Amino acid sequence: MQIIMKAKYLIVTVALLALACSLASAGDPSPLQDFCVAVKDPASALFVNGKFCKDPKLVSANDFFFSGLNVPRNTSNPLGSNITIVNVDNLAGLNTLGISLARLDFAPYGLNPPHTHPRGTEFLIVLQGTLYAGFVTSNGDGNRLFTKILYPGDVIIFPIGLIHFQWNVGKTNAIAFAGFNSQNEGRIDIANAVFGSDPKINPDVLTKAFQVDKKLVEYLQKQLWFTNS
Incomplete structure (x- = not known):
């Protein structure tokens, strides 16, 4: 009898844990802006966790189109780099899809300085040139530094929220493309x-x-x- 009762308790416990996991996975979505102060008057609201949705009847192909990522950007600045972001702010069709991308142009020895993306993991692929890239783990993992020298065709991942950078260590221009698992990855x-x-x-x-x-x-x-x- 005791064995049967223990089995029942085990089944109930497993069921409750499964329910808890299900509820957790259906919790609040990740924030898509730095903060969202609640307001009682809808007329004072701008947006909540993204953008308002366009009437589907008014949607056109242009809402899903962006042109110009084939054009090299001006890198004559103190950092020697230029990042062209394509996210929900300039490609409205990305809203709710959870993705965005960027083109990275580097002058010789140009730097994309240490920064974080608070809302997205980054997937970067080098198309031209040689980049020294890396990221630093969190305090709990000892602030370890992971770095690689990247050549055309090489890929590196920068986990969400971790400080990372890219530096063109070559004598020629470098180009890379990055993808993010957020429509608005943010940058600090x-x-x-x-x-x-x-x-x-x-x-x-x-x-x-x-x-x-x-x-x-x-x-x-x-x-x-x-x-x-």
Whole structure:
């Protein structure tokens, strides 16, 4: 009798766990913007987790079309790189599809500086040139650095939210394409966010965080931090 009762409890426990997993998988979708402050008046609302949907009767082929990724971008900037993003902001048909992409152009020794995509994992393939690319794991994994030298046809993955970068180590231009599993992957340039925030972070905070002289922090906060996307 006890064996039968234990078996019943086990079945119920498994069923509850399965139900919990089912409910968890049907939970809130991932956020598609930095924040969404709730409002009671619909007239004050802009969008919630993406964009409003267009009336299907008014949809045309142009809503699913983007042209020009074959054109090299201008890389004459302090970073020597230029990122062309194709996401829901400039290709409306991507809304709710959970994908986006980008073209990356590099001048010789151009850099796509350390940054993160808070809402998407990145899949990058090199078409031309030689890139030194890598990412850093989270604190819990010891902040380990993974790097590779990439040649045409090579692919690398940057897990969602982790700091990563690409540097053209060749003497010629480089081109890469990237895909994301989000319609709005987001981007946080580390240096820009830390030293170029608006308003500025209290320099005492950064002095203690980076364990450097306060004058260095104040110097960095006075720089014009360029973004390549």
